[in-house]
Amino acid sequence: MLARYGNIALLKKLVEKGIKPTSDALLFVAQGSRRESNTLETYKYLVEEVKIKATAQNKAGQNVLHFLAGKPNQAEIIKYFLGKGVDVNKADKEGNTPVMVAAAARETAVLEFFLPSVKNINAQNLKGESALTFAVRNGTPEAVNLLLTKGADVNVKDKDGNNLGVYLVQSYRPAGREKVATDPFDAKAKLLQDKGLNLAAPQKDGNTLYHLAITKNDVSLLKKITDLKVDINAKNKDGLTALHRAAMTSKDDAILKYLVSAGAKKDISTEFDETAYALAKENELLTKNNVSVEFLK
CATH class of the missing domain: 1.25.40.20 (Ankyrin repeat-containing domain)
Structure with missing residues (x-):
């Protein structure tokens, strides 16, 4: 645990007592705690004094860079390990x-x-x-x-x-409070899109970005997808449109009303001949919240 948090003074005391940290110590130090990062001095001590290989890996096959790469303000430390051949x-x-x-x-x-x-x-x-x-x-x-x-x-x-x-x-x-x-x-x-990705194309399972966005329950996201010219009435491989999926999972009527306003057709049926209205009537969340779905008729 001492090695995990990179307390160099404690590490030195361990070494003085003849307890040499293993190669895992370097990776524990790199992993660090949630609140703190460790110093370059700590890493240099382990590599240059304790002689732990800079290229050490753990059982998961990770090296020190796997842990450092996602942390802020690690440039100097990362340069050090790149210079050591990691x-x-x-x-x-x-x-x-x-x-x-x-x-x-x-x-x-x-x-x-x-x-x-x-x-x-x-x-x-x-x-x-x-x-x-x-x-x-x-x-x-x-x-x-x-x-x-x-x-x-x-x-x-x-x-x-x-x-x-x-x-x-x-x-x-x-969007947060801060405007960007x-x-x-x-x-x-x-x-x-500028590099050629067609965001309007359905996925292998037939889902469009509309289908995928339903789970976010955010009208602002759906508006962004409308701007991408995605087919709002496309069916996935289960025979469901985005409106069908929303009718099955929504807790209120915001998403449903937006989809209809954006061109979702209410009369399209599933493979079991169910309309969005029929699916919404079976949605217990809508029923529990006393949400009227008559606008889907």
């Missing part, structure tokens, strides 16, 4: 690389350090996710742009056949 391309047992971790970070400094050493910008993990996938889902528009300019494949698909549109929807966060010049969702969408 591999930014090292895939752990899940196929995740430090580059992928950096792509999902809230700043792009580490990703910029890594890019000159990247061997395959389009490497994918076991789920079929690339660094660009990570950037679209959790990173910044700047990270998305950096990867695209370096040749990241905008048409990458995961093992389930989903394109980056799925991860774009996952990335959506409601450009919404991250909009910025990412434009970058992807």
Whole structure:
């Protein structure tokens, strides 16, 4: 536990008592605590004095960069480990690389350090996710742009056949109190479209971005998808339109009313000859909340 939090004084006392930290200590220090990061001095002590290999890996196949890449203000420490030969391309047992971790970070400094050493910008993990996938889902528009300019494949698909549109929807966060010049969702969408990704195209299972956005229960997101010219009446492989899905899962009428106002057809039936009205009448959440669905007739 002492090694986990990187208290260099305590580490030195352990060594003085003949208790030499194992290679795992370096990775524990890199992992750190939730509130604090450790100093370059601590890492240098473990590598240069205790003689732990800078390239040490844990049982999951992760090296020190897997832990440092997603943390803020680690530039100096990361440069140190790059100089010690730690591999930014090292895939752990899940196929995740430090580059992928950096792509999902809230700043792009580490990703910029890594890019000159990247061997395959389009490497994918076991789920079929690339660094660009990570950037679209959790990173910044700047990270998305950096990867695209370096040749990241905008048409990458995961093992389930989903394109980056799925991860774009996952990335959506409601607007906070602070106003931003450009919404991250909009910025990412434009970058992807400019590189040729068709965000209006359905996924392998037939779901459109409308279908995927229903679970967010946010009209603002649906408005953004309307701007992307997605077919609001498309059916997925289960024979459901976005309106059908909303009728089955909504807690109130906001999403339903928006979809109708945006052009969702109320008379389309499922494979079981059910309309959105019929599905909404069976929705216990709507019934419990005394929501009238007569507007769906």
